[in-house]
Amino acid sequence: xxxxxxxxxxxxxxxxxxxxxxxxxxxxxxxxxxxxxxxxxxxxxxxxxxxxxxxxxxxxxxxxxxxxxxxxxxxxxxxxxxxxxxxxxxxxxxxxxxxxxxxxxxxxxxxxxxxxxxxxxxxxxxxxxxxxxxxxxxxxxxxxxxxxxxxxxxxxxxxxxxxxxxxxxxxxxxxxxxxxxxxxxxxxxxxxxxxxxxxxxxxxxxxxxxxxxxxxxxxxxxxxxxxxxxxxxxxxxxxxxxxxxxxxxxxxxxxxxxxxxxxxxxxxxxxxxxxxxxxxxxxxxxxxxxxxxxxxxxxxxxxxxxxxxxxxxxxxxxxxxxxxxxxxxxxxxxxxxxxxxxxxxxxxxxxxxxxxxxxxxxxxxxxxxxxxxxxxxxxxxxxxxxxxxxxxxxxxxxxxxxxxxxxxxxxxxxxxxxxxxxxxxxxxxxxxxxxxxxxxxxxxxxxxxxxxxxx
Numbered sequence: 001x002x003x004x005x006x007x008x009x010x011x012x013x014x015x016x017x018x019x020x021x022x023x024x025x026x027x028x029x030x031x032x033x034x035x036x037x038x039x040x041x042x043x044x045x046x047x048x049x050x051x052x053x054x055x056x057x058x059x060x061x062x063x064x065x066x067x068x069x070x071x072x073x074x075x076x077x078x079x080x081x082x083x084x085x086x087x088x089x090x091x092x093x094x095x096x097x098x099x100x101x102x103x104x105x106x107x108x109x110x111x112x113x114x115x116x117x118x119x120x121x122x123x124x125x126x127x128x129x130x131x132x133x134x135x136x137x138x139x140x141x142x143x144x145x146x147x148x149x150x151x152x153x154x155x156x157x158x159x160x161x162x163x164x165x166x167x168x169x170x171x172x173x174x175x176x177x178x179x180x181x182x183x184x185x186x187x188x189x190x191x192x193x194x195x196x197x198x199x200x201x202x203x204x205x206x207x208x209x210x211x212x213x214x215x216x217x218x219x220x221x222x223x224x225x226x227x228x229x230x231x232x233x234x235x236x237x238x239x240x241x242x243x244x245x246x247x248x249x250x251x252x253x254x255x256x257x258x259x260x261x262x263x264x265x266x267x268x269x270x271x272x273x274x275x276x277x278x279x280x281x282x283x284x285x286x287x288x289x290x291x292x293x294x295x296x297x298x299x300x301x302x303x304x305x306x307x308x309x310x311x312x313x314x315x316x317x318x319x320x321x322x323x324x325x326x327x328x329x330x331x332x333x334x335x336x337x338x339x340x341x342x343x344x345x346x347x348x349x350x351x352x353x354x355x356x357x358x359x360x361x362x363x364x365x366x367x368x369x370x371x372x373x374x375x376x377x378x379x380x381x382x383x384x385x386x387x388x389x390x391x392x393x394x395x396x397x398x399x400x401x402x403x404x405x406x407x408x409x410x411x412x413x414x415x416x417x418x419x420x421x422x423x424x425x426x427x428x429x430x431x432x433x434x435x436x437x438x439x440x441x442x443x444x445x446x447x448x449x450x451x452x453x454x455x
Contacts, residue, residue, distance in 0.1 A: 002171050003328055005200060005321025008286045008350075009216050009294075012076035012151055013084075014276035015389040017288040018126055018334055018442070019054060019061030020076070022147025027070025029153065030130040030143050031100045037141065043105045044135040046071060046097070047112035052125035053336035054147065055115040056443040060236060060387025062279065064113055067128075071107075073100040076151060081280055105132075123158065124148055125336045125441070149334025149342065150286045171199040178326055178367055178422040185363050192353075192363050193318035200318070213317045214310060220272070220283050220295035227271025227280075234277045236388040237454055244271035261304050262402055269296035269398040277390045286324045286333045289340070289382075289389050290347035292397035294320055297351040297404050301358050312358040320354035323370045326422070331430035335382040336442040338433030340396065345377030345429065348400040349422075352407035359408065364416025371422040372407035378425070379432055381440035383447030386454045 012021040027048070034040045048067050050058050058064060068091050069079060091097045097107045106112075121127030124146035132140045144156040154160050173188075173195050175181040185195045200209045228248040234240045247267045272292035276282045285294040298316055302308045327333055327346045335343045352373035356366045377400070385391045439446025 002174060002199070003325045005196060005318065005325065006212065007152070008150065008284075008321045008324035008328065009317060010077060010151060010284050011216070011219050012282060012284050012288065013079055013081055014279045014282055014288050014291075016061040016063075017151040017284045017286075018147045018149050018336060019058060019063045020066045021151035021284065021288065022126065022149075022153050023054065023063050023128060024066040024070035024074060024076050024079075025151060025153045026128055026145035026147060027067045027130065028073060028075060028100075029145065029155075030132075030141075031071050031073060033143060034132055034141060035100060035102075039132065039140045040099060040103050042134050042140055043099060043103060043132045045106040045112065045133045046099065047107075047114075047131045047133070049114045049116060049129045051116050051127035051129070052120045053442045054126045054128060055117045055119075056445065057384065057387035058115060060384065060444070061389060064109065067113065068097055068107070071099055072097055073102075084279065121146065123154065123156070124334075125438070126334065147334075149332055149337065150328070151284050152328075170202045172202065173199055177330060178370075178426070181322070181326070182363055182367060191315075191357075192322060192366050193315040193357055196318040196322040210314050213314050216283055216317060217298065217313050219281065220285075220298065223275050223280065223282050223291075224268050224271050224295055224299060227275045228267070230274070230278070234274065234388075234390055235279070236386060236390065238386055238388055238390060240277070240388075240390045240394075242274045244274050261300060261405075264303065265296050265300050265401045265405065266398040268299045269293060269401045270394055272296065273389075273394040273397045277388070277394060285320070286327070286346055286350065287335065287343045289335060289393050290343040290397060290400065292394075293344065293347035293400045293404060294351045294354065296397070296401040297355050300401075300405060301355055305359065308358075316354035316358040319357035319366060320350040323350045323353045323422075327426060327429075330423070330426050332433065338429065339380055339436050339441050340382040341374070341377050341380040341429055342433060343382065344396050344400040345374050345380055347397075348377055348404045348407070349373035351401065351404035352411070355405060355408040356411050359412060361408075361412055362416050365411045365414065367422050368414060368416055368418050369408045369411035371418065371420055371425050372410055373404050374422075374425045374429060375420060376403060376407075378429060379436070381436070381447050382442040383440055383449045384442070384444055385449050385452050387444045387449075391452075392448060
């Protein structure tokens with residue numbers, strides 16, 4: 001099977017792709033399985049148990065809320081954030097939810113949604129077990145799912161039912177690593193975005209792909225604008241104040257002379273991740289915790305590069321998505337597996353490559369930009385305070401965005417030749433993630449999460 005860039009860049013809601021979007025997808029899949037097996041009408045009660053990282057930081061990442069919404073049939077890219085609170089209040093008040101919006105089933109959050117902090121399921125740290133029972137208390141169906149990063153879900157058999165995976169044979173260029181990608185591009189006289197585009201148009205038109213990519217950018221840009229206009233306190237016990245709106249007003253008040261690109265990139269990244277922390281609509285790129293980097297760097301391209309145009313946006317996103325595929329295939333984009341190097345590090349690498357591509361870099365320079373972007377995020381831990389996607393996550397996106405721009409600029413000054421290949425740095429990231437203590441992999445059991453008081 002082959003991964004589409006629209007698996008890497010997809011619309012969802014905050015605060016977490018692995019802990020919110022993935023569980024929502026898994027819960028909906030369980031509900032669909034009940035319906036497909038003819039069991040839906042027999043269900044009297046449903047229950048869910050969470051394991052590993054999902055149990056450790058699920059409350060702060062809104063996993064419990066996502067599960068209830070998913071069982072009701074909601075999908076991350078379609079759920080209306082403005083209706084979420086009313087739906088959850090109804091479920092809580094009634095002690096009942098409507099599976100797929102069709103069939104009522106008992107659901108007591110205190111009894112039917114359990115967090116097993118000290119247990120793991122076998123295939124991944126982000127494990128879930130769903131159960132459906134009939135009126136006699138007999139088990140109708142039990143299924144296990146895993147949220148493996150970026151909203152991707154895997155079932156107990158290792159299959160990924162909720163992705164846009166396609167048969168590799170349908171795609172003209174099947175690559176497993178960056179070396180193969182570069183070689184195929186060279187052999188066929190293609191730029192990297194052209195090669196990625198050829199794969200994406202295997203089952204739809206070029207016009208459709210371009211339209212989807214421009215729509216992805218439209219959602220990103222709308223998220224930035226919402227973040228620049230929204231004030232107040234972010235949800236959760238930390239009571240973190242939003243900063244983007246105030247910083248934006250100060251930049252605007254400074255006038256045209258106050259145009260340091262770093263300040264603008266910072267505020268755009270902060271705006272997106274404040275929206276994410278508030279449960280707003282974002283584009284997973286490749287995760288929600290790192291959702292601000294690609295939009296902030298793409299906004300930088302549009303505001304500060306005189307040659308910026310729609311073709312550049314498309315090339316940027318095609319290239320960024322292609323680089324994201326390499327990490328998904330050869331390592332992981334799950335903070336619970338890799339630490340934050342698998343989220344902010346990958347997003348930085350994607351954005352660096354995308355910017356270099358939009359600015360006309362050679363294939364070798366693009367690969368170099370991606371490599372630089374990751375090389376200087378190796379070992380980055382995921383240690384959110386109070387299990388909330390706020391500190392250090394929001395600022396970390398601003399830092400990652402600046403790194404991405406610098407990586408692209410450095411690569412564009414070179415000729416594409418460099419000592420460390422992208423494949424080598426991806427392999428290093430993977431090994432580093434495997435070696436990293438679980439305390440630093442989205443469990444809130446180490447680092448800032450234990451050294452900074454929650455209140």
